[in-house]
Ligand code: NAP
């Protein structure tokens with residue numbers, strides 16, 4: 001096995017030469033507006049009658065593309081295609097499968113700038129956010145390829161004098177990958193390529209807000225030469241075809257990332273054994289967050305303020321790991337509020353194609369309305385001290401918004417808003433701060449800024465989240481470095497980007513031979 005995994009280095013598009021490459025790629029994506037993309041089942045390209053329209057959230061008159069929309073009948077075909085191709089794919093060695101992944105990684109690298117430009121336009125990401133995401137997608141492929149190779153090595157068992165024992169990991173069969181729109185390439189790649197690296201086949205149902213980048217992923221899968229039917233591309237509405245896929249008796253696993261409501265629904269539905277089903281489905285369900293950053297008086301306050309602003313407003317707060325609660329201890333409260341507001345006031349909001357922009361639009365009309373609804377609620381629950389409105393343009397731009405003096409039980413301190421809204425909460429002391437931080441149904445990420453060793457040690461034990469950071473932002477987990485997943489109602493904590501991940505899509509088999 002190769003042990004040379006290294007995280008992909010991001011591109012610095014602030015350099016003139018790189019910036020020109022990006023500008024060219026943006027132009028090319030614009031020239032391809034309104035292209036029609038097919039769904040792909042067993043290698044067949046199907047341009048069905050209905051399409052999902054992908055709109056640029058920075059300018060809703062621009063249609064990034066139309067992607068063919070799958071029906072229940074197509075879903076059935078896709079599952080059958082996955083079942084057929086599993087007979088071949090499931091019996092390849094890990095090393096053989098890994099070679100397809102390395103091929104896919106090189107296609108990603110060749111098309112990298114195009115992928116960055118596509119997400120800037122389809123998802124409203126700034127270039128550093130979009131490029132970081134492409135790097136993460138490549139990391140998932142490279143990391144899981146090495147994991148597939150590692151599977152071939154097996155694991156040691158105790159050997160008896162006259163008996164040989166081995167443990168092997170067998171893939172499950174055909175399953176479903178259901179990613180969200182907010183990491184429309186990296187999570188999609190992880191939840192699809194992880195199970196595939198383990199020897200399974202997949203029906204991929206991408207998020208409806210970002211189908212064009214998903215269609216490009218499928219183009220790259222084909223360019224890399226994956227056998228037909230190993231990955232079947234089935235865009236379509238979650239509410240129309242989601243249940244059919246999840247409840248289907250031939251489906252063996254569901255790899256889902258998205259909201260708490262949909263995640264819990266899938267978890268419940270996948271647990272029922274239906275007629276014709278002779279197995280229990282495995283589920284990897286990663287859901288939302290209400291992530292907090294705690295700052296105490298020993299912290300580097302400048303670093304802490306920068307960390308809060310970056311974590312709260314990066315990608316417009318539309319990250320599961322975004323900081324939506326800043327919990328500040330009384331003695332530094334006022335000074336920190338001032339610093340946070342000052343740094344926020346420097347953020348430039350606009351179309352990410354203007355390459356100096358710090359914050360783009362939120363994803364779509366319903367996201368925008370939901371966020372503005374929470375801002376209205378917040379006006380009764382705390383003091384609005386910055387932002388609080390939508391900018392009047394042809395896109396979904398919401399100002400970074402800060403409320404202070406928010407009660408720990410307030411709606412805006414409890415519910416995932418998934419937008420650029422930060423609630424600042426006052427804590428009496430560090431113990432109080434930890435109690436406030438843990439006082440939600442979620443447990444995804446969190447961060448503590450402190451130089452007090454006792455506080456940090458206490459947080460290690462008591463801060464109830466899957467990914468805890470000290471003296472740094474609570475976003476930006478890297479594959480292999482920060483395996484990712486949450487506690488409580490943030491999910492099954494399957495830790496993507498870790499040695500554990502592929503095992504969720506495998507079943508161990510022990511074989512003992514007596515001599
Ligand atoms: P979402 O509305 O739950 O949708 C996620 C996916 O589920 C989409 O592909 C959606 O399809 C599909 N879906 C909807 N209803 C379904 C059903 N009944 N059966 C099967 N699939 C169904 O979430 P989102 O708005 O895309 O993403 C944002 C959420 O993801 C936030 O809560 C965020 O915190 C969470 N998230 C978590 C992590 C993590 O690692 N824990 C990472 C990123 C994001 P349609 O698009 O067609 O509706």
Ligand code: MG
Nearest residue numbers: 054055056209
């Ligand atoms: Mg859109």
